[in-house]
Every structure is written in C-alpha cells, then in structure tokens.
Amino acid sequence: GKPLVVAIDGPSGSGKSSISREVARRLRANYLDTGAMYRAVTIACMRAGIDLTDAVAVEAATRNADIELSTSPDAEWVLVGGEDVTQAIREPEVSSNVSAVATTLGARAELVRRQQQLIKDSGLRIVAEGRDITTVVAPTAEVRILLTASEEARLRRRGVQLGGSQSAAALREQVLTRDVKDSTVVNFQQAADGVVTVDSSDLDFEETVQAVLDVVFAST
Ligand code: C5P
Numbered sequence: 001g002k003p004l005v006v007a008i009d010g011p012s013g014s015g016k017s018s019i020s021r022e023v024a025r026r027l028r029a030n031y032l033d034t035g036a037m038y039r040a041v042t043i044a045c046m047r048a049g050i051d052l053t054d055a056v057a058v059e060a061a062t063r064n065a066d067i068e069l070s071t072s073p074d075a076e077w078v079l080v081g082g083e084d085v086t087q088a089i090r091e092p093e094v095s096s097n098v099s100a101v102a103t104t105l106g107a108r109a110e111l112v113r114r115q116q117q118l119i120k121d122s123g124l125r126i127v128a129e130g131r132d133i134t135t136v137v138a139p140t141a142e143v144r145i146l147l148t149a150s151e152e153a154r155l156r157r158r159g160v161q162l163g164g165s166q167s168a169a170a171l172r173e174q175v176l177t178r179d180v181k182d183s184t185v186v187n188f189q190q191a192a193d194g195v196v197t198v199d200s201s202d203l204d205f206e207e208t209v210q211a212v213l214d215v216v217f218a219s220t
Contacts, residue, residue: 005140005143006127006128007129008133009132011148013155015149029073029127030127033130037111038098038111039094040065043088055104058100058101059104062107063110071122103181115128135187142220144195146196148197152201196215
C-alpha cells in the first residue's frame with residue numbers, strides 16, 4: 001500500500017500513547033512508542049550503575065543497549081538484554097530519571113536513528129508517538145499531529161491512570177517537572193510548521209481517536 005506514517009507528539013498525560021495505539025489498530029498500521037525506548041535505556045543505565053549526569057557514559061550505554069520492542073498495537077512488550085521490562089519501565093523511579101537520558105544529545109541521536117530504522121522496517125505503515133516525531137524523527141510523515149490537553153486535563157488523566165494513589169501535589173510535581181525538563185531539548189508545546197494541533201481537553205477517548213482519524217483522512 002501507500003506509505004502512511006502518522007507522527008504524533010505531545011506532553012505527558014495528553015493521552016498520546018493510548019490514543020496512538022488505538023488509531024494504529026483502526027488504520028491496521030504498526031505502532032511505535034518512542035518513550036518506551038527512552039525508558040528502556042534509562043533502566044539499562046540504572047541497572048549498570050551508570051551516573052545519569054555523565055553524558056559520555058549515557059551515550060555509550062545507549063549505543064550498546066540491546067532493546068527490542070513490539071511494533072504491534074495489539075501486543076505491548078519491551079525487552080532489555082532479552083529481559084521483559086514492560087512493567088518495570090513504568091515505575092516512578094524510571095519516570096523521574098528518564099529526562100536525564102532524554103536530555104543527553106548523543107543518546108537522542110542514537111535513539112532517533114533506531115526509531116527511523118523501525119519506521120522503515122514497518123513498511124512505512126505506522127503510527128509513531130513521542131516528543132520529537134513530527135520535527136526530528138519523521139518530519140516528512142504524511143500526517144503530523146500535536147496532541148495537547150490543558151494542564152488540568154493532563155493531571156486528571158495521569159491521576160486516574162495511577163489509580164488515585166498519589167497526592168495532587170506529588171502528581172503535579174511528577175507530570176509538570178518532567179515536561180519542564182524535557183522541554184529544554186525538544187519543543188512539544190507548540191506545533192511546528194505544517195503540524196495540526198488536536199486539543200483533547202474537552203474530548204473523551206473515542207472523540208479524541210475520531211479527531212485524530214479526521215486529521216489522517218483529511219491529509220491523505
Ligand atoms: O511518552 P513517555 O512519557 O513514556 O516518555 C518518557 C520520556 O521519554 C519523556 O518524558 C521524555 O523525556 C522522553 N522522550 C523523548 N522523546 C521522545 C519520546 C520520549 O525525549 N520522542
């Protein structure tokens with residue numbers, strides 16, 4: 001078939017992952033969660049006792065990292081060195097360390113290369129999501145979307161996702177601090193030229209999926 005690369009960026013709590021996965025299913029396309037790759041490298045570094053502020057060491061660890069991940073929207077798994085880390089990469093400790101990897105430019109360069117290869121390997125039928133997909137990883141994608149949501153909506157969704165186990169202050173600190181750190185190296189708050197913004201603040205899950213699919217069908 002024709003190439004259909006759908007690039008979706010957005011901040012944490014925008015619903016990016018669950019929306020992108022469902023859009024991939026409906027399009028019968030592959031799915032790439034690039035955040036899972038940053039998280040996998042973070043776990044690899046933590047387990048190897050690497051100082052996350054040491055850019056040279058983090059870059060080397062990223063180049064050496066043996067990461068495999070599912071590109072099917074129907075199967076979620078991530079392996080580091082052959083070990084299943086699907087659950088482990090979602091732990092709060094990983095979430096609070098991941099920005100250190102994401103702000104190491106050499107680590108980004110390596111992961112961008114791998115992501116571009118995975119997109120090619122998909123036969124160019126893929127929904128890829130992250131922070132720099134519309135701008136760096138796949139700037140020539142057929143469809144480029146920035147999925148945003150108000151701060152209030154993002155905090156509410158993350159809270160529900162974590163089962164209400166965190167105080168409002170802790171949640172706020174986690175979600176917003178990570179975005180501030182990430183923003184120092186990638187701009188996912190404003191849409192780049194040619195990128196369509198979908199604001200999900202007042203949309204439920206199905207409405208957001210439809211809004212994204214509308215953009216896909218309008219631009220292809
Ligand atoms: O999407 P998720 O919250 O799982 O991403 C985890 C982290 O990975 C982000 O906070 C960010 O530091 C990093 N990331 C990135 N570029 C991407 C995807 C994720 O820097 N394309």
